[in-house]
Amino acid sequence: MSFFKLNTFITVFFIFLSFDVHAFDVSPVEKNGQTRYRLAFYEGGQYPDYMIILKQTLYGLMETGWIEQSELPDFGKDHKKFWEWASENIRSRYVEFAKNGFFAPGDFDKTLRLSTQQEFLKKADEFDLVIAMGTWAGQDLSNNLHHTPVMLASTSDPIGAGIIKSADDSGLDHFHAKVDPDxxxxxxxxxxxxxxxxxxxxxxxxxxxxxxxxxxxxxxxxxxxxxxxxxxxxxxxxxxxxxxxxxxxxxxxxxxxxxxxxxxxxxxxxxxxxxxxxxxxxxxxxxxxxxxxxxxxxxxxxxxxxxxQAGFKYVGQFHAMVAARILKGEKPREIGQIYISPAxxxxxxxxxxxxxxxxxxxxxxxxxxxxx
Structure with missing residues (x-):
């Protein structure tokens, strides 16, 4: 068997073995019967992958019943506009996309980075889960300045960037980052x-x-x-x-x-x-x-x-599974971070x-x- 055939078989086998959403109980649950889980979004800038992965994560949440089925619009580079749309239009009895839960320092603007982090820290306790995108977001949120659960996506190397301790351990109870080590x-x-x-x-x-x-x-x-x-x-x-x-x-x-x-x-x-x-x-x-x-x-x-990347579908399913497990009470640190992409x-x-x-x-x- 050639390298390409063998490598493809191994990676595809492991992705479905390890990250099949049906391997865990990801069915939706209500928060307390009166309020819904509040989600926030934190990114370093307007990088195209961030919106693609966010949308695929939402489609994954639709598959598991956390939010109702709908088509997600394209607002181009205006990520804030998409989040505002989601807060007003996505229907769910379980979660809401907090309108005041969008945090970004412009488009990778260093002068706004600290103030963005400070703005989040003031509101952190209002949210049940933060969907974070990119290295900046990971570095800003992987600390003990807050204890709001964070799910980090779209980082080139979260270990090398000092965001998490290792592929097996984020180092913080409230933090989770997808890792594809190799x-x-x-x-x-x-x-x-x-x-x-x-x-x-x-x-x-x-x-x-x-x-x-x-x-x-x-x-x-x-x-x-x-x-x-x-x-x-x-x-x-x-x-x-x-x-x-x-x-x-x-x-x-x-x-x-x-x-x-x-x-x-x-x-x-x-x-x-x-x-x-x-x-x-x-x-x-x-x-x-x-x-x-x-x-x-x-x-x-x-x-x-x-x-x-198959439209990032599998990545979205992985993050949807992680989000569901966090909302159902698991500590982010206790959820596996390793994701093997198909070759x-x-x-x-x-x-x-x-x-x-x-x-x-x-x-x-x-x-x-x-x-x-």
């Missing part, structure tokens, strides 16, 4: 198995958060394990305007052309919008294969490949043709999202 190690290994590159380009911000977002520990570990060289280019995204962050990524993309034979597209504030559009154009025109750390959405927009590939065949890459049968067998 996610990026698997990504890099799969990409190397397919492309056999010797020099891998990486654009990142050289800060604690930037290294975490880019999974630099995993990249450095696999560079040694698989004997390839990392060609790094630093592109600042903290404390700069979004247009400047995008220009920094574009500049780095131009700088590493001719120095690399593949590129790993990291999670980076400037690797969105025009930054991503121009960057991927540069790589494709120069026939440089690219792997998106983020996922299939970037493949749809021109990256060669990534790990398929299925998203592949852009148009990009493959453009750069002269011909996928083998093995590769096509594990590609469940093919963009043509």
């Amino acid at each position: 996610r990026y190690l698997r990504q890099i290994k799969i990409f190397h198995e397919i492309m056999g590159f010797k020099k891998l380009g990486v654009i990142y911000e050289n800060s604690t958060e930037g290294r975490t977002y880019a999974a630099m520990d995993a990249l450095e570990q696999q560079a040694k394990n698989l004997n390839f060289e990392l060609v790094l280019c630093e592109a600042a995204f903290s404390g700069v305007d979004i247009k400047d962050a995008e220009q920094n990524v574009i500049k780095c993309s131009k700088n590493i052309v001719g120095k690399v034979d593949a590129v790993y597209l990291t999670v980076h504030r400037g690797n969105t919008g025009n930054g991503f559009k121009e960057s991927i154009k540069i790589f494709n025109e120069n026939k440089i294969p690219s792997f998106s750390q983020l996922g299939a959405d970037e493949v749809k927009n021109g990256a060669l490949m990534s790990i398929s 299925r590939i998203a592949l852009n065949m148009t990009t493959a043709k453009m750069i002269g890459f011909k996928p083998t049968v093995d590769i096509l067998l594990v590609a469940d999202e093919i963009v043509r």
Whole structure:
């Protein structure tokens, strides 16, 4: 059995074995017959994955009966508007989406970060569960300044970022964070198995958060394990305007052309919008294969490949299960944090043709999202 077939079988087997919502009692219960459980939302900025995962979590709660079935609208980057819509329109006899429960320091605005945290701390006791998104949110809430249950999603490396103690223990009774310990190690290994590159380009911000977002520990570990060289280019995204962050990524993309034979597209504030559009154009025109750390959405927009997220459906089901167990009285710390994502590939065949890459049968067998 090839690496791809074996890896796919193992990961798919474990995801359904470990995180089947039917393995736990997640049926809804009323809080006290008079009031409903109040949910809040806390994010560091308007990152696209945050809203996708939130919606899939809500769909998971619909499947288990906590909220009534409905279609969730798209308000683009206006996450606050979506939360306000949810507070007024989602029907449930069990939970409510607190209208005063949206917390975000603008779009990753460092000057507003502390005041956002302080605003939350004043209201923390009003909520029964906080759905938190991203590294900033995790760092702001993983402390003993409050004891409101927190469920953290969409963090590149919650352990490396100092948010939780370990994959098996968050370190705080009221805190839970989804962990996929070897996610990026698997990504890099799969990409190397397919492309056999010797020099891998990486654009990142050289800060604690930037290294975490880019999974630099995993990249450095696999560079040694698989004997390839990392060609790094630093592109600042903290404390700069979004247009400047995008220009920094574009500049780095131009700088590493001719120095690399593949590129790993990291999670980076400037690797969105025009930054991503121009960057991927540069790589494709120069026939440089690219792997998106983020996922299939970037493949749809021109990256060669990534790990398929199946619309984040399974991630949403996992978080819905965790939320239900917390609301039913379990301590967040006592709920398993490890989630193994299925190793299925998203592949852009148009990009493959453009750069002269011909996928083998093995590769096509594990590609469940093919963009043509």
